[in-house]
Amino acid sequence: MTEGPADQPDQPQYVLRLYVTGSTARSARAIENMRRICEDHLEGRYDLEVVDIYQNPTATIEQQIIAAPTLVKLLPSPLRRIIGDLSNKEKVLAGLDIHLQLDKQLADEG
Amino acid sequence: MTDVAPAPAREAPSLVKAPTGIDGFDDITIGGLPAGRPTLVCGGAGCGKTLLAMTFLVNGAEQFDEPGVFMSFEERAEDLAANVASLGFDIPGLVARGRLMIDHVRVERGEIEETGEYDLEGLFVRLDYAISSVGARRVVLDTVEALFSGFTDTAILRAELRRLFGWLKDQGVTAIITGERGAGQLTRHGLEEYVSDCVILLDNRVEDQITTRRLRIVKYRGSAHGTNEYPFLIDDQGISVLPVTSAGLDHEALSEPVSSGVPGLDAMMATGGYYQGSSVLISGGSGTGKTILAAQFADTTCRRGERCLFFTFEESPEQLVRNVASVGIDLRQHLVRGLLRIEAARPSLFGFEMHLARMIRDVGRFQPAGVVVDPVSAFRGPSFEIQATMLRLVDSLKAGGVTGVFTSLTPAHTMTEADHRISSLMDTWISLLDIEESGERNRGLYVLKSRGMSHSNQIREYRLTEHGVELSRPYVGAGGVLTGSARVLQEAREQAETVRLRQEAEQRRREFERRRTATERQIAELRAALEAEAAEVAMLNEQADLREQTAEQDREAMAARRGAAE
Numbered sequence: 001m002t003e004g005p006a007d008q009p010d011q012p013q014y015v016l017r018l019y020v021t022g023s024t025a026r027s028a029r030a031i032e033n034m035r036r037i038c039e040d041h042l043e044g045r046y047d048l049e050v051v052d053i054y055q056n057p058t059a060t061i062e063q064q065i066i067a068a069p070t071l072v073k074l075l076p077s078p079l080r081r082i083i084g085d086l087s088n089k090e091k092v093l094a095g096l097d098i099h100l101q102l103d104k105q106l107a108d109e110g
Numbered sequence: 111m112t113d114v115a116p117a118p119a120r121e122a123p124s125l126v127k128a129p130t131g132i133d134g135f136d137d138i139t140i141g142g143l144p145a146g147r148p149t150l151v152c153g154g155a156g157c158g159k160t161l162l163a164m165t166f167l168v169n170g171a172e173q174f175d176e177p178g179v180f181m182s183f184e185e186r187a188e189d190l191a192a193n194v195a196s197l198g199f200d201i202p203g204l205v206a207r208g209r210l211m212i213d214h215v216r217v218e219r220g221e222i223e224e225t226g227e228y229d230l231e232g233l234f235v236r237l238d239y240a241i242s243s244v245g246a247r248r249v250v251l252d253t254v255e256a257l258f259s260g261f262t263d264t265a266i267l268r269a270e271l272r273r274l275f276g277w278l279k280d281q282g283v284t285a286i287i288t289g290e291r292g293a294g295q296l297t298r299h300g301l302e303e304y305v306s307d308c309v310i311l312l313d314n315r316v317e318d319q320i321t322t323r324r325l326r327i328v329k330y331r332g333s334a335h336g337t338n339e340y341p342f343l344i345d346d347q348g349i350s351v352l353p354v355t356s357a358g359l360d361h362e363a364l365s366e367p368v369s370s371g372v373p374g375l376d377a378m379m380a381t382g383g384y385y386q387g388s389s390v391l392i393s394g395g396s397g398t399g400k401t402i403l404a405a406q407f408a409d410t411t412c413r414r415g416e417r418c419l420f421f422t423f424e425e426s427p428e429q430l431v432r433n434v435a436s437v438g439i440d441l442r443q444h445l446v447r448g449l450l451r452i453e454a455a456r457p458s459l460f461g462f463e464m465h466l467a468r469m470i471r472d473v474g475r476f477q478p479a480g481v482v483v484d485p486v487s488a489f490r491g492p493s494f495e496i497q498a499t500m501l502r503l504v505d506s507l508k509a510g511g512v513t514g515v516f517t518s519l520t521p522a523h524t525m526t527e528a529d530h531r532i533s534s535l536m537d538t539w540i541s542l543l544d545i546e547e548s549g550e551r552n553r554g555l556y557v558l559k560s561r562g563m564s565h566s567n568q569i570r571e572y573r574l575t576e577h578g579v580e581l582s583r584p585y586v587g588a589g590g591v592l593t594g595s596a597r598v599l600q601e602a603r604e605q606a607e608t609v610r611l612r613q614e615a616e617q618r619r620r621e622f623e624r625r626r627t628a629t630e631r632q633i634a635e636l637r638a639a640l641e642a643e644a645a646e647v648a649m650l651n652e653q654a655d656l657r658e659q660t661a662e663q664d665r666e667a668m669a670a671r672r673g674a675a676e
Contacts, residue, residue, distance in 0.1 A: 084226030095223035
C-alpha cells in the first residue's frame with residue numbers, strides 16, 4: 001500500500017491538456033467531467049487547457065492525438081493519454097495517478 | 111418468349127488508374143491502382159509492403175505530380191527516410207519541397223487509458239491536415255492495424271476504420287493501406303472487409319533455401335488484371351515486378367541477320383548469321399569454348415556500335431574479360447565505351463525467378479541489341495518452372511527485337527528434361543562437341559537447328575586461336591568427318607595421291623607429245639618421199655615427151671631426105 005495523505009504540502013502540480021472536437025455533446029461532456037474532477041481532487045494545483053483540434057489541427061501531430069476526446073497529462077510525468085468522455089471517474093483518477101481509494105479510506109476512518 | 115430488349119451497350123467509363131511507376135506493376139494492373147480509392151496491400155513481415163507503398167508515393171510526387179502523405183504507425187519518419195535513401199529516394203528533399211508529408215502516429219498501449227466514449231476523430235483531423243497541407247492526391251497508411259494494439263474497444267475501432275476508408279474515398283485520394291498477413295485470412299484484423307476495391311498480396315517464400323518474393327492481385331474491382339503470382343524484386347534499384355502476361359507471341363519476326371562473330375559459323379547459315387531478335391542456344395561440355403563463342407558475339411555486336419548486355423553466372427566480370435582476352439577478344443574497350451555491360455551474380459544468390467526478373471529489368475533499362483546469358487544451365491529448380499521463366503525472358507527479348515545468346519553446359523546427347531525444355535524455346539541451336547579419336551580430343555561444331563533458314567549440316571572442326579574461335583576447312587570423306595591429326599593425315603594422304611595423279615598425267619602428256627612428234631616426223635618423211643616420187647614422175651614424163659618430139663623430127667627429116675632422093 002502506498003502511503004501519502006492527500007493534504008501533504010508537497011503534492012505535485014498538474015499540467016493537463018484536453019483535446020476535443022468542436023462543440024459536440026461528447027466534447028461538452030468531457031469538459032464538464034474534467035472540470036469536476038479537477039475541482040474535487042486537484043484544487044489549486046492544476047493547469048487545464050482545452051484545445052479544439054478542429055481549430056488547431058497541428059496540435060494533433062504535436063501531441064500524438066488519435067482519439068477524441070483525449071486528455072493528456074503532461075505533468076507530473078509519466079506522460080499519459082486518457083481517452084474518452086472521462087465519464088469513468090475512477091479510471092480517470094487512476095490515469096492521473098490520484099489515489100482515490102486511499103483518500104476515501106482515510107476520510108472514512110477520520 | 112419474352113422479347114428482351116437489347117441491353118444498351120455498357121459504356122462504363124473505364125476506371126481511372128493511378129500509375130505507381132513501379133516496373134512491371136503497372137503492366138499487370140493495366141495502368142496502376144484504382145485512382146481515388148483505397149487499395150489494401152497485405153503480406154507477412156518483411157515482404158516489402160512499406161517499400162511498395164513508399165515507392166508509390168515517391169513516384170507519384172516525382173513523376174506524376176501527385177503529392178502524397180505517408181502516415182506511419184510503426185516506423186518513425188527518420189527511419190523511413192533512412193531505409194529508402196539507398197534506393198535514391200530523397201525523402202527529406204521531397205518533404206522540404208512540400209511534395210510529401212510523413213506523419214508518424216505513435217500508438218503506445220501503456221500511455222493510453224480508456225475512460226468512456228471516444229472516436230478516432232483525432233486521426234481524421236491529422237490526416238485531413240496532412241492532406242491539405244501538401245495538396246495530397248496519394249495517401250499511405252502503414253500499418254493501420256497497429257491501432258488494434260493501442261485500443262481495447264475493437265467495436266469502436268472497426269466502426270472508425272470503416273468510416274476512415276469511406277472518408278478517404280470521399281477525399282478522392284488514391285490510398286494504400288497496408289496490413290499484416292493473418293492466419294486464415296488476408297490480414298490479421300480482417301481489413302479486407304473494409305477495403306474491397308483492390309487487394310494485393312505480397313509473399314516471401316523460401317524454397318530450397320532460396321527466397322522468392324511474389325505478388326498477386328487478389329482482387330481488383332472493375333478492372334481486368336493479371337491473376338498469376340508474379341515474382342518481384344527488391345534491390346538497390348527499388349521494386350520491379352516481372353510480368354508474365356505482358357510477354358506474348360505477338361512480336362514481329364525480324365529477318366535481318368546479325369553476325370555470330372565467327373565468319374565460318376556465319377557462313378554455315380544461309381542468312382549469314384543469326385536472325386536479329388532470335389534466341390540462340392550454344393550447348394557443349396566443359397571447356398568447349400561456349401563462353402568464348404558467346405563473347406565473340408558480344409564483341410562483334412559492340413564493334414557495330416550496338417549495346418550488349420552480358421550476364422555471367424560463373425565468372426566475375428574481371429575474370430571474364432581476362433579469360434577471353436587470352437583468345438584475342440578485347441571486351442575491355444567496349445566496357446570503357448559503355449557499349450558492353452557485364453552483370454555477374456552467383457546463381458544461388460536468389461531464385462532463378464529473381465534472376466530473370468533482374469535480367470528483364472536490366473535489359474529494359476540498358477536497351478541492348480544483344481544479350482548473353484552464360485550459362486542458363488546454372489539455374490536449378492523444377493524443370494517446368496525454369497522453362498516457364500526462361501520463356502518469359504525469351505519472349506521479352508523477342509518483343510524488343512533483342513538477339514539472345516544462351517550457353518548451356520550440356521552436350522546434346524546427355525541433355526536432361528530441363529535442357530530439352532529450354533532448347534525447344536530456342537530458334538537456333540549450336541552444338542559443340544568433343545571428338546575423341548586416335549588419342550586426341552578435338553572440338554567440333556554443328557548447327558543442330560536453325561528455324562527459318564537453311565543451314566549446313568556439317569560438323570566442323572574449330573580451334574581456339576589467338577583470334578578467337580576459328581573454323582577449320584571441313585573434311586568430308588568417305589569415312590565421315592575427320593578431325594585433328596586424323597584429318598591432317600588424311601589430307602596429306604590425299605595430297606600425295608593428288609601429286610601422284612598429277613605426275614602420272616604429266617608423264618602421259620609427255621608420252622603423247624613424244625608420239626605425236628614421232629608421228630609428225632613420219633608424216634613429213636612420207637610426204638618428202640611422195641614429193642620425190644612426184645618429181646621423178648614429172649621428169650620421166652618430160653623425157654618421154656622429148657623423145658617423142660625428137661622421133662617426130664627424125665621422121666620428118668628422113669622423109670624429106672627420101673623425098674629428095676626419089
